[in-house]
Amino acid sequence: MAGRPEIAVIGAGLAGVRLAGLLRDVATVKIFEKSRGTGGRMSTRRAEGFQFDHGAQYFTARGEAFRAFLAPFIASGTVAEWKPRLRAAPSDRQTDELRWNASRYVGVPAMNSLCKAAAGALAVAHGDAVRTLHRHADGWKLELASGEEAGPFAAVLSTAPAVQTAALLPQEMSGRAALEGARMLGCYSLMCGFVDLPDLGWDALVCDGSPLAWIAAGHSRPGRTDAAALLCQTSNAWAEENLERDQQDIQQELLSALADATGLNTDAASYVSLHRWRYAAVQTPAGRPCLFDPDLGVGAAGDWCEHGRVEAAFDSAEALAAEVKSYLARKGFR
Ligand SMILES: Cc1cc2nc3c(=O)[nH]c(=O)nc-3n(C[C@H](O)[C@H](O)[C@H](O)COP(=O)(O)OP(=O)(O)OC[C@H]3O[C@@H](n4cnc5c(N)ncnc54)[C@H](O)[C@@H]3O)c2cc1C
Structure with a gap:
């Protein structure tokens, strides 16, 4: 059985903190947020x-x-x-x-306040944007705007707005057309x-x-x-x-x-x-609850997936967390 996976979540809006909160039982999760605070557009x-x-x-x-x-x-x-x-x-x-x-x-x-409270004790790295993702044999590495590198991660999940997510996630990911259609x-x-x-x-x-x-x-x-x-x-x-x-x-x-x-x-x-x-x-909207490519281990959630409001960001995070949990179980992570 594989050890505890490490997962990167991009964005500390409601989708990001909810997603990280749902995954923390099954993975070590780190949130990367480009701004200095938690909350995203609930600002x-x-x-x-x-x-x-x-x-x-x-x-x-x-x-x-x-x-x-x-x-x-x-x-x-x-x-x-x-x-x-x-x-x-x-x-x-x-x-x-x-x-x-x-x-x-x-x-x-x-x-x-809601996102701050929901983030609780989650690990959030503020003030450094994720610039690029690099795929290595041992997982994904993130290149940050500061020049620092983070990883490797078994999965990278973006909750940035659609255009910013499209710029980060790989071209070949499944669901790309829906992402670009948002x-x-x-x-x-x-x-x-x-x-x-x-x-x-x-x-x-x-x-x-x-x-x-x-x-x-x-x-x-x-x-x-x-x-x-x-x-x-x-x-x-x-x-x-x-x-x-x-x-x-x-x-x-x-x-x-x-x-x-x-x-x-x-x-x-x-x-x-x-x-x-x-x-x-x-x-x-992208027209689906979330995006996840199990072959690449990358996914996305956010309000832009279905409805464009706070509750939709929450729902999208729930959907992606369920996909990622079953992916980790299939991979033998417990
Ligand atoms: C002006 C305005 C009014 C609104 N009014 C309402 C309303 O009345 N009711 C309602 O329900 N909704 C409203 N919304 C929409 C609501 O705010 C969003 O639906 C919700 O907050 C989206 O949450 P999210 O987590 O999906 O995305 P966000 O809150 O956008 O979170 C994404 C996070 O990703 C971060 N990020 C982006 N790129 C990177 C990167 N490269 N590296 C690291 N971090 C990155 C961003 O800084 C951000 O914190 C409004 C939004 C705005 C802007």
Whole structure:
């Protein structure tokens, strides 16, 4: 019988930490994350006393497995329901978002709290991107942006967005066509902090006829500080058309859009910042729960596999973990 296998997971978003958590009973798992924090697109920025959840705004839990996973985090207060006062702009606009009454959950005290808690004691190497994979007789080695090498690993599993996963995994892997068929769209997040902001009468504004699609009062989420933090997100279509423009111009245009949609004097913002997401939402999913090539020992999971939302990242990780476990069992690992 073979010894305990070592597995590399690329990415510390929800898919990566869930996948690593599921595999730790059967393998020694190491997560490689290019950014300095855990959470991926369930992200939080803190600056000048303000806190912005500038990626995922909330998540829903439709399936049994995700609900069961969330239950202990809800019990411990790491996840809570957010019940925003939702309005439309212009105010006569009809939108399903206003009628929709499913529970909306957020991490507490920040959106990345769920991934941090789920990662627990897992080994995560932050701040060094995986650049390339090399296949050797004894397994896969990872070449990192720092020039360091890691491995060998019996399997390498990527949870990076589809385009980044496609750049890393071998051309000859099975499921390559599905991976390359996945399309993701960009988004801009404009962050504005105000020292003094009156009650706006809403916690989230669903916008139309504007570059902005969504404006949320981040401080209305449970467990946040009172510091008034508005998070504005563009529509994916607008972002796609404007991804390569000068970022200062984009920031000015979005500040004007915020003023138009809300009537706020944006000059009063004491903190303003812009974040460009190249891969925020899924336009075309890969169309399968996960990808795994048992001959090569490489696989992939993420929201882009099926639905493009937080719960889909979780579901995809569950699917890949099941595939990898049966692969390891077939190989004689216990
Ligand atoms: C602006 C925005 C708004 C959103 N709103 C919602 C919402 O309201 N509701 C909802 O359900 N979902 C929303 N989403 C989508 C949601 O955030 C994602 O579905 C989910 O977080 C994806 O998780 P993941 O683990 O699949 O991927 P990610 O969270 O993207 O994790 C992938 C990780 O891989 C890392 N990585 C990439 N390349 C490398 C490399 N070469 N080496 C090492 N690490 C690498 C990345 O840094 C990242 O941390 C939103 C996303 C954005 C950006």
